[in-house]
Amino acid sequence: MNITSVFKPDLFTGKVAIVTGGGTGIGAAITQELAHLGCDVVIASRKEQRLKEAADQMNANPNIKGRITAIACNIRQEEQVKNLMQSVVKEFGKIDFLVNNGGGQFQCPAENISMKGWSAVIDTNLTGTFLCCQHAFREWMGANGGVIINIVVDMWRGFVFMSHSGAARSAVDNLTKTLALEWADKGIRINSVAPGTIYSETAAANYPTDVFSASREVQPTGRLGTPEEVAALVCFILSPAAAFMTGIFASTCSHS
Numbered sequence: 001m002n003i004t005s006v007f008k009p010d011l012f013t014g015k016v017a018i019v020t021g022g023g024t025g026i027g028a029a030i031t032q033e034l035a036h037l038g039c040d041v042v043i044a045s046r047k048e049q050r051l052k053e054a055a056d057q058m059n060a061n062p063n064i065k066g067r068i069t070a071i072a073c074n075i076r077q078e079e080q081v082k083n084l085m086q087s088v089v090k091e092f093g094k095i096d097f098l099v100n101n102g103g104g105q106f107q108c109p110a111e112n113i114s115m116k117g118w119s120a121v122i123d124t125n126l127t128g129t130f131l132c133c134q135h136a137f138r139e140w141m142g143a144n145g146g147v148i149i150n151i152v153v154d155m156w157r158g159f160v161f162m163s164h165s166g167a168a169r170s171a172v173d174n175l176t177k178t179l180a181l182e183w184a185d186k187g188i189r190i191n192s193v194a195p196g197t198i199y200s201e202t203a204a205a206n207y208p209t210d211v212f213s214a215s216r217e218v219q220p221t222g223r224l225g226t227p228e229e230v231a232a233l234v235c236f237i238l239s240p241a242a243a244f245m246t247g248i249f250a251s252t253c254s255h256s
């Protein structure tokens with residue numbers, strides 16, 4: 001994977017981040033960029049073997065200065081989220097950054113979505129994000145401050161055939177705004193970021209048809225975005241350059 005850093009090489013030296021879904025696609029690019037800038041990163045998701053292999057592969061990159069550690073966690077399970085936050089504080093002594101990137105959905109017309117499928121998407125994207133924010137607050141950030149980024153989608157004009165995800169992400173954006181207000185006096189900044197339409201092998205594997213190629217022509221840039229371009233925006237918001245930015249929705253591209 002490429003690293004496209006435009007920041008100072010030691011920007012995040014000494015910092016500790018958690019990136020959910022940090023072993024694949026956009027999450028892996030965020031992880032690599034953070035580690036390139038000196039941050040220790042804990043990546044967390046369900047598929048432990050794939051997660052560990054991703055961490056090993058990224059740690060083998062000679063351009064990485066931070067250490068990348070894998071901890072299995074299903075963000076839908078509160079005990080696993082609590083364990084993730086407690087393990088990171090125990091091993092690294094703090095949590096400076098939390099990037100709630102783990103999530104996703106399947107395409108299905110609204111009238112055909114089963115209750116189980118609806119719940120899986122809401123529990124992953126809304127409740128999972130809430131649990132990660134809440135337990136990061138309880139275990140570290142409430143007493144020490146920090147920066148949180150919630151990865152959402154550009155759902156403002158609807159999210160066709162992904163009504164469950166559009167509803168969950170819109171709720172996450174509102175949650176972001178509320179937490180920004182509730183937690184500002186604790187030194188916590190929290191913003192949401194919507195990637196434009198970003199191709200990666202793992203993202204594409206979730207769709208039966210080539211939805212990414214199909215959406216290329218409606219992009220104002222005439223091309224899809226890259227995971228590295230989302231990582232650059234995330235690193236900007238985590239950095240002191242965005243110290244006055246909280247409760248904001250930002251996107252790498254408004255047409256998805």
Ligand SMILES: CCCCC/C=C/C(=O)SCCNC(=O)CCNC(=O)[C@H](O)C(C)(C)COP(=O)(O)OP(=O)(O)OC[C@H]1O[C@@H](n2cnc3c(N)ncnc32)[C@H](O)[C@@H]1OP(=O)(O)O
Nearest residue numbers: 103104105106108114116117120121124197203206211215
């Ligand atoms: C225009 C181009 C797209 C641009 C925007 C791109 C946005 C992106 O987000 S790309 C990233 C895509 N990555 C992912 O979505 C990864 C994560 N996704 C998932 O893990 C699943 O989609 C999940 C959110 C549904 C969670 O999966 P899991 O907990 O493993 O649940 P199951 O697979 O067991 O499914 C539970 C339940 O959900 C229903 N269901 C699942 N897939 C489909 C489907 N393709 N069609 C219809 N219904 C589906 C179904 O009811 C499942 O239960 P069972 O029937 O018992 O299997």
Ligand SMILES: NC(=O)C1=CN([C@@H]2O[C@H](COP(=O)(O)OP(=O)(O)OC[C@H]3O[C@@H](n4cnc5c(N)ncnc54)[C@H](OP(=O)(O)O)[C@@H]3O)[C@@H](O)[C@H]2O)C=CC1
Nearest residue numbers: 021024025026045046047074075102103104197198202203
């Ligand atoms: N690619 C795109 O165009 C866009 C992507 N997004 C969002 O960006 C984020 C990253 O997507 P992208 O990199 O493209 O796709 P990927 O499919 O590569 O990434 C999804 C990640 O989420 C993790 N994940 C899913 N469910 C859970 C769970 N219950 N607990 C913990 N981790 C979980 C997966 O790991 P595991 O399976 O091991 O749990 C995987 O690493 C997602 O939230 C996605 O919806 C938003 C807009 C556009």
